[in-house]
Amino acid sequence: MELKHLATFDVVARHLSFTRAAQELGYVQSSVTAHIKALERDLGVRLFERLGRRVVLTEAGLALRTHARTLLHCAEQATEAVRAAGGGAQSVSGTLRIAAPESLCAHRLPPVLRDLKDRFPLLRVIFGPASRSSLLQALTEGTLDAGFLLEEEVGGPMVTSRVLGEEELRLVAHPGHPFAGRSRVRTADLAEETLLLIEKGCAQREVMDRELARAEVRPAAMEFVSTEALKRCAAAGLGLALLPAAAVADEIQRGELVPLAWTCHPVLGVHLVLHKDRQPTAALRALTVLAEERWARPGVVAGA
Incomplete structure (x- = not known):
């Protein structure tokens, strides 16, 4: 064989x-x-x-x-170990398969992957978006080497996770919205508003659903599968949106969106998720260190 x-x-x-x-x-x-x-x-x-x-x-x-x-991974590890012993990091090759939700793919991971490619120029990285359920399934099946998730907690019988950073969630609106000038916005105040919500199965949606249930309010809502579409609709004044701070940083800076003074201050962890039996390669260990270094510095979320 x-x-x-x-x-x-x-x-x-x-x-x-x-x-x-x-x-x-x-x-x-x-x-x-x-x-x-x-x-x-x-x-x-x-x-x-x-x-x-x-x-x-x-x-x-x-x-x-x-x-x-498992067999292919063992072969990759053996090849990597031999090449690294003979030529150092510049000789590390093979393929690293990574997935993450759209917001992390677009705003958190690109500079980390650039650092990784600078360190291991021969490494092939396959990188793309995935939902929480599909990412965990791919890790369990062994078709993915590592995943990143934006969650409060991550669990599963075949996976292990490690928090490498934190991400605030921001409730944002068009600059002309009446809430933009308020010093405080309570969840109960959202009752008569239109909320722009990401599809179910995402942590930011779960946070908002939980807060609305606590306040016993059911605002009108529009549901999206794309973070980018959700942002554009919020900037067009169609409603309020709860999004990761990194995902709306540019729009806030350009004045297209404004953060609201929501009395709820949700923070999610940026989790590195691996198969519990997967032995990390040198490239995967480096990816972990590079991500942790960048994300541990406040405000470093893009290609700075």
Whole structure:
């Protein structure tokens, strides 16, 4: 069983598509097919079946998927250790797969990842947005090396988390809103307002839902799946929005939004989340240190 064939299997199993796997790996599709057939010959079983236009894993494929990421991760660690011993940080390579919610992807992580690439220029980083549920599932399945979440607490049977920083939540509005000049805005004052809310499943939504329940008020609401769309609508005067401070810092500075003096002062933790059995590579250890260094400094949330 060759590692390159196992790596191809891992990507096909993740996408359940030979075409998309070929695109990610930079192969022609016939090479992907050849790798899978070779792996099936070595193991003596079929790993995939075609059901019409769909590709699905067989029972054997499902069993192999459970172990493939572990085997590949061990191989990456061994390769990294040997290269690092021979050439230091400049020789560290491999792939690091990271995911985070949209607000962290856009405002917190880019400068950290830039620092990481400066330290490990040969490292390949796959980085993208993910919801809390999909991120935790990917970590559990081993298809993700690390995740970052903006939460009050993070838990799960197969994951471990560490708080690397804090993020205030800001209740913001258009500068012309009547609340903009108030010295104090209570949750009860929101009863007759329109709230612009992120979709359920996000910590900032849970904070707002909890505060509204405590105040026993049910304002009119509009729900969004995108932080950027939510911000734009708040800046257009469609309602009040609760967002991470880093996500609205530029709009506040430009005068497009103003922070309100809400009597609730919610703060979320920026959590690094890992599989509980995953041994961190040198790149992952460096990512942790770089993030902690940047986020421990008040106000450092962008590419400063």
